[in-house]
Amino acid sequence: MGTCFSLIARPLSFAARCILFVCLRVRACSRAQRFELLKTRMVTYDGDANQPEMPRGSLVSRYLFSTDHKVIGLGYLWLALISVFLGMAMSLVMRIHLVWPGAHIPFLSALGNTPERYATLPLLHGSLMVFFVLTAAPQLGFGNYLLPLQIGAREMAFPILNLGSFWASVVSLFGMTAAFLAAPQNGITIWIASICIFLAAALCSAINFSVTAIDLRAKGLTLPRLPLTVWAWLVNAILGMLIFSILLAACAGLLSDRLFDTHFFSAANFLASQPANVAADPLPVLWQKIFWFFAQAEVYVAMLPCFGFVSHLIATFSRKPVWKERLVVLALCAVGLVGFCVWGQHMFSSGLNPFSPLVFSVLAASLGVPAVILLVSWFCTLWKAQIQFNTSLLFALGFVSLFLSGGLSGIFLARRELTSRAGNEDFVTGHFHLVMGVAATFAVLAALFFWFPKLFGRRLNESLGKTHFWLTFAGVYCVFMPMHWLGLISGSAKNAGADLSSAAGWVGPVRSFITAGIVVTVFAQGIFLFNFLWSLFRGERVEECNPWRATTLEWSVASPPPPDDFGAHEPVVYRGAYEFGVPGVAEDFIPQHVAPNRVARAN
Amino acid sequence: MPGTIAPPDIELVIEDSRGGGGGGGRPPDGGDDGDDNDYDRQRGRQPASPRRFSTAIAIAMVSILMFFMALASAFLVLHHSSHMWVAVHLPRILWANTAVLIGSSFLLERARVRLSLGDDRGFRRLWLVTTVMGFLFVAGQLVAWRQLAVQGVYIASNQASSFFYIFTGAHGVHLMGGVAALLFVLLRNFEKSQISRPLAAEITSYYWHFMDGLWVFLFVLLYLGK
Numbered sequence A: 001m002g003t004c005f006s007l008i009a010r011p012l013s014f015a016a017r018c019i020l021f022v023c024l025r026v027r028a029c030s031r032a033q034r035f036e037l038l039k040t041r042m043v044t045y046d047g048d049a050n051q052p053e054m055p056r057g058s059l060v061s062r063y064l065f066s067t068d069h070k071v072i073g074l075g076y077l078w079l080a081l082i083s084v085f086l087g088m089a090m091s092l093v094m095r096i097h098l099v100w101p102g103a104h105i106p107f108l109s110a111l112g113n114t115p116e117r118y119a120t121l122p123l124l125h126g127s128l129m130v131f132f133v134l135t136a137a138p139q140l141g142f143g144n145y146l147l148p149l150q151i152g153a154r155e156m157a158f159p160i161l162n163l164g165s166f167w168a169s170v171v172s173l174f175g176m177t178a179a180f181l182a183a184p185q186n187g188i189t190i191w192i193a194s195i196c197i198f199l200a201a202a203l204c205s206a207i208n209f210s211v212t213a214i215d216l217r218a219k220g221l222t223l224p225r226l227p228l229t230v231w232a233w234l235v236n237a238i239l240g241m242l243i244f245s246i247l248l249a250a251c252a253g254l255l256s257d258r259l260f261d262t263h264f265f266s267a268a269n270f271l272a273s274q275p276a277n278v279a280a281d282p283l284p285v286l287w288q289k290i291f292w293f294f295a296q297a298e299v300y301v302a303m304l305p306c307f308g309f310v311s312h313l314i315a316t317f318s319r320k321p322v323w324k325e326r327l328v329v330l331a332l333c334a335v336g337l338v339g340f341c342v343w344g345q346h347m348f349s350s351g352l353n354p355f356s357p358l359v360f361s362v363l364a365a366s367l368g369v370p371a372v373i374l375l376v377s378w379f380c381t382l383w384k385a386q387i388q389f390n391t392s393l394l395f396a397l398g399f400v401s402l403f404l405s406g407g408l409s410g411i412f413l414a415r416r417e418l419t420s421r422a423g424n425e426d427f428v429t430g431h432f433h434l435v436m437g438v439a440a441t442f443a444v445l446a447a448l449f450f451w452f453p454k455l456f457g458r459r460l461n462e463s464l465g466k467t468h469f470w471l472t473f474a475g476v477y478c479v480f481m482p483m484h485w486l487g488l489i490s491g492s493a494k495n496a497g498a499d500l501s502s503a504a505g506w507v508g509p510v511r512s513f514i515t516a517g518i519v520v521t522v523f524a525q526g527i528f529l530f531n532f533l534w535s536l537f538r539g540e541r542v543e544e545c546n547p548w549r550a551t552t553l554e555w556s557v558a559s560p561p562p563p564d565d566f567g568a569h570e571p572v573v574y575r576g577a578y579e580f581g582v583p584g585v586a587e588d589f590i591p592q593h594v595a596p597n598r599v600a601r602a603n
Numbered sequence B: 001m002p003g004t005i006a007p008p009d010i011e012l013v014i015e016d017s018r019g020g021g022g023g024g025g026r027p028p029d030g031g032d033d034g035d036d037n038d039y040d041r042q043r044g045r046q047p048a049s050p051r052r053f054s055t056a057i058a059i060a061m062v063s064i065l066m067f068f069m070a071l072a073s074a075f076l077v078l079h080h081s082s083h084m085w086v087a088v089h090l091p092r093i094l095w096a097n098t099a100v101l102i103g104s105s106f107l108l109e110r111a112r113v114r115l116s117l118g119d120d121r122g123f124r125r126l127w128l129v130t131t132v133m134g135f136l137f138v139a140g141q142l143v144a145w146r147q148l149a150v151q152g153v154y155i156a157s158n159q160a161s162s163f164f165y166i167f168t169g170a171h172g173v174h175l176m177g178g179v180a181a182l183l184f185v186l187l188r189n190f191e192k193s194q195i196s197r198p199l200a201a202e203i204t205s206y207y208w209h210f211m212d213g214l215w216v217f218l219f220v221l222l223y224l225g226k
Helices: A004-010 A014-040 A059-064 A069-099 A113-150 A159-181 A184-215 A227-258 A267-272 A282-318 A325-352 A357-366 A368-382 A391-415 A418-456 A462-496 A509-538 B033-044 B051-079 B091-117 B120-150 B161-188 B196-225
Strands: none
Touching: A069 A113, A069 A418, A069 A509, A113 A159, A113 A184, A113 A227, A113 A282, A113 A418, A159 A184, A184 A227, A184 B051, A227 A282, A227 A325, A227 B051, A227 B161, A267 A509, A282 A325, A282 A368, A282 A391, A282 A418, A325 A357, A325 A368, A357 A368, A357 B196, A368 A391, A391 A462, A391 B033, A418 A462, A418 A509, A462 A509, B051 B161, B051 B196, B091 B120, B091 B196, B120 B161, B161 B196
């Protein structure tokens, strides 16, 4: 720690020091721990001897411009943590001002003090949450950290490209935030440019992920032996590569519309394709519609790694192999394929030319098949298992619950004609928050509780974690279930014109209830933040490599892993990823890397 | 026998404790792509499988194709539905540019044949000509832009002209990446590189032919969109 602070004192720009500070606290802490860990084990060699490939260069080259996949993965996770709290503050402002427009909240009210600002709040909330939390955390954060570890690769296929994508994402985050603070017209341009940068970075990451998973697998790690998380990351990378490039084309068109006055999405085209009741002032509507345009594409990109996490965690904590693992892999591929096709229909419906609603409807409904396969697999894995109920599994089960209830309301949406969608945005909002936003966040939290010992060498606090889980779980249902109901009421009022005045009287109190729910939920996230920061420095130490008794390769190395991951020896894989409850073996699991002649036998 | 102690360097026998579950029956490197990785891994600690470059270029080509397909579908939809569509009169020099680009693809293949025969001088000469033809194509596209601008057709004039400039511009940018790759193969010292010259030339050739085919597709699209 001492050397780190003396190095900080070197003349550096203020901004560089701010960024350094965040990275350093984590790295310094983990290094110090590893050092102490080594000392407690009476290892006599110097603590730096296990970092032969890391030259003692300047701090900037070691932390800011390190091409180590673990440093980059943690960087994405920090970005996601910052963004999720920013985005939550915005949703808090939106809901509070919806119920009490005149209320004055210190700091936050200034964010939405004019109509234009208020209308841009949903956009910024959505873009931060979708791009920097739902895309960044499960795929780029955990993926960068764990994918090379799980396949025994030591490094991503193109480390420098990876570093470039990370910094492009940081630039894009700054750009999006700046767009909110700039004047509306310039703001839109900056926002679209930031999206373009993010998409280009995501494309590079997607190529990196696919190549790493295809070509850099360890000896013996055949495709059927890949952990489901790796499958999910791979399918997601391929899906992301396809849809991000389409989005990039659309964004490039939008950007050139604004910069060079081209006519791809000109206002005349845009307003002609809208229903007649849309307000004549196109600006706030344009903001909102662009947001929906992107959100549809991202649903499957956000969900796929979460399916992988949940299958992985449920198998590990039920101590049973994944039920029908091959079928689950096929289901993941099907989600990627059909999700891509559904999105294709959305692209034409939201700016160019409405395609047949029937095709969209059939495709959206056919997503139900892989979803049911996944659900059945999770339940059958849990069936008659000796389940270890810790916070990580609770969050995974919370994901299953949210996915199920959100998916049920999705059946209604798949049947609805496109034209009636504008009438009940509350229903859509409730549905996709439940199934995408909150469910994916639950899966990310489950993954964080599971891999936190590997990332930082300490555990998160279990009792705080369980309190956080139950408060959040109750909170999100209180927030998003009434929203469905609001949407149904407003939809039926518009369609039928029946006498709904008695039901309409309930809308105000329901809105207040939702706002109360969101305050409680955000408060519960404070517990999480405290738990996270406290455990980072004071959490219970994890002495062994494999505290969860899991099978995959990342648990065969020290926690946190050394810079070159596997040290001098090459990892070799001998079996599938979910060998739990094998008969005739001393323990109830066999790690993937243990040679057959070294597996301890039961007597 | 699982219980006996086998020497560690004999080919590993995989125990199949679950009867086919998770593919346990396969030998570690049988039928998979691990074979050529292993040699590299035993030499150095950095797992630098050269195969990753060709995989990456294949995936990148799919990605670029999706980018242009999105623009092309927007082109087709707007072409059929728009009331303000004014066709662009394509400059004649585009035919010459197309010929130059297709010719460069042929020359690049000839150069690779020379390389495989070990004729380094012939390879360099043909490769250089290919690179020059790439530059010629880009210059020809700029001339086409210039001719349109003289006619008063700018990027903001109408939808068709927007598409013309965006298609040619985006293709030109991607093609410049190909030219950079050509120069890389020509000028790079491959002594201490992770990749050999024939492999780099092969990967560059994939990308170059792809750019060639993409241009032909875009040209046909623009021609039919008149």
